[in-house]
Amino acid sequence: MSWDPGGLNKNTKNKFYIIMKFLRIEQTFFSLPMAYLGAFVAIRGVPPVSTMILIFFALFFLRAAGMTNDNLADVDIDAKNPRTRNRPLVTGAIKINEAKVMIVTSLVLFFVTAYFVNIWAFVLSPIVALIVMTYPYMKRYTAFANYHLASIQGLAVFSGAVAALGLYYDSLSQILLRVPWFFVIGTILWAVGFDLYNHIPDAKFDKEMGLHSFAVLLGDKALTFAGLNQLLSVVLDLAGDLYYRLGPIAIVATIIHGLIMAYAYYLASQKNNFGKAFYYNIYSSIVLGLGVDIDVVLGIPF
Template sequence: MVLNKPFRKIYDYGKLVMFSHTIFSFSFAFFSMLLASKGLPSIHTLFWIIMAFLGARTGANAINRVIDSDIDAKNPRTANRQIPKGLIGKKEVIVFTILCFGVMVLAAAELNLLCLILSPVALFLLIIYSYTKRFTWSCHLILGVTSAAAPVGAWIAVTGKISWISLLLGAANALWVSGFDVIYGAQDYDFDTENGIYSIPAVFGIKNALYISSALHIISVIFLIFIGFLSSNLGGIYYTGLTLMGILLIVEHRMISPNNLANAKIASYNINQLVSIIFLISTTLDIFI
């Protein structure tokens, strides 16, 4: 792809922060916002929720690339990323991260006091995740908890408080993200075990890791079903969406095996992008129809 320098920089930053993966937590955050407000919130609230979400996830992915740049350079699968290849410098990514996190904190202040009070907790999770693979196999779960801040935060942004539904929705998001991140991490089993990187596949083996991933996804769907029972705003369209999501998750897990991880990236990312879109469409339609 031949691009002019400014567009090349934008393209590289889009790749750096994995902008195409925004849908993973956005679908849960948007659903949480709609459920909390029983429809669309005010334009002010909607705008600052989106700004907080974009600032948080973009900054988190940017700082992750800085923190992991040395590891990425050693791993053949990730050696072509923007920082190891020298396409983007660490210092400019750090500045970019600070700007993103600044937008998140500003958005939290514009939303309500509880959002602002909890923003340091969110920042801590967004940064600490990148270090966890150096000392704990639960890094996948910590990534999930970090992602869960999106739906819980959206609920707080609308209502100014935390509820059981928001926590269940956050838990469902966390388990789902953790589950497909385990699959993605299985690709690096050899590299991780040779270089002392912690992950569920590296510690428990690929076979057991895939079982754990399946269990996480099953529990996630159960939580989403339970949310449907707790909310009077949800009905047939919501459950139809969950059914399609469940089918896709089954397909995802059938695509891979301990002896065949050729489709791990498709199973972990591409399939779950489709899951996210189905969840976003079905929940939105159910609330408005």
Template structure:
């Protein structure tokens, strides 16, 4: 069974373009840890590892959620639902991506390799949590929050205060926008017995919780830059990112969710890239 027989459909299944959310944060950790250029080989291996683990997590999510996606009108055009990719191909792809991830971690350093199984397990568990608890948004944030820790460990194999602060910033950043995104599926999730913040508390309260998450995000990103000793350009970017987060919440409401995709994809894609650019400026200037 060739997991790459329909490569285009595989890329659509895992939304390869959304790697923009994770890669900048991994690079952020690597550049801060190195105090500059981390070296070509660590950066290449880090990139392979991040794409591998993200692809693993997305494919696992799609295959275990297939029974729900086939019933949800919003997800009925996904490749696994339409039959462009089979479950067997997806499981084969999951195994390949897990192997790629572990090999990349092996090439980095012993700590990265030792933590590789933990990262895979944490990434996979998210897909099951929505069956049991509305905390799933924060677990997803934790999965992506491992990015700066991974980037730091790839260059300097230890846990540090700046990396942990950026971790928490990303936890709340992702949880905040995932809560917004899940508002689209509130009715379906409730009927299917799935858990989310909008299902548990209602959409108006969910948007308030999302706003609180992004306030925490702004504070953590500020403290992370300070703990890392970044110079003044980083704080200009931090202010701009905080402004974008505020604007994100101003364009949606419980009565009008028509711009959720803009808030979720466009604005948050800009945030991760912009923050990495701010770190580069803060490190080199």
């Protein structure tokens, strides 16, 4: 129950490590495979290397802005929670003014990167940024904050698709029609599940603080709710494999993706190990993303 992905050892002095821990840089691997999946499936091929590099940097800068804003918005709450009181912004390892500078700098770099991706990525970038930056405040009002956070993961698939499609289509309507929506929605449902691994250990504290999540709303049934969301996500991903005429590699990757999530659910429900359960979802993301991308590249039919 004491696990915290953003916690910092009090003896840590390396500023670069502190910043990376603050941004939870390893969690980028939740989103990056999904972004490339969106790009590869949308155009049924491999985007230019330059576009793939720009996707990475856009994702990195937006994540840096969003994570920093999340920590800044919650700094007083985190200081009261025994599980999160060792986070860098709480301990002073990162100063409030430093965090504000990081937000502004990261957002500017995100918009600049989106401009170089293509015109539609740039036009849509303020909407994407608004969704990311408003998340920390949603949990003060509604349990659907879990879906708000999950939609950010879904936006990775969407944004990857827009980045690739914008190279070939001038019309926004044409781009939106070709976004792999099965995977966008499937990713959102998958993310609801692993986000609840963060919230379930804090349910009692969050309720006392007047914060909202499905962990607070559903109590003991929250973990089952997380599992059902992830199960439905696998169904949608398999439907996507079939609808977008992907091959056996994508199907196998999707099944393994689901099995890893099932094992994560087992760790959470039977072992009470929400930390491991949370991080196993990184592995499942990498498996799905790589599997689908390899399938697109090789184009092996059934």
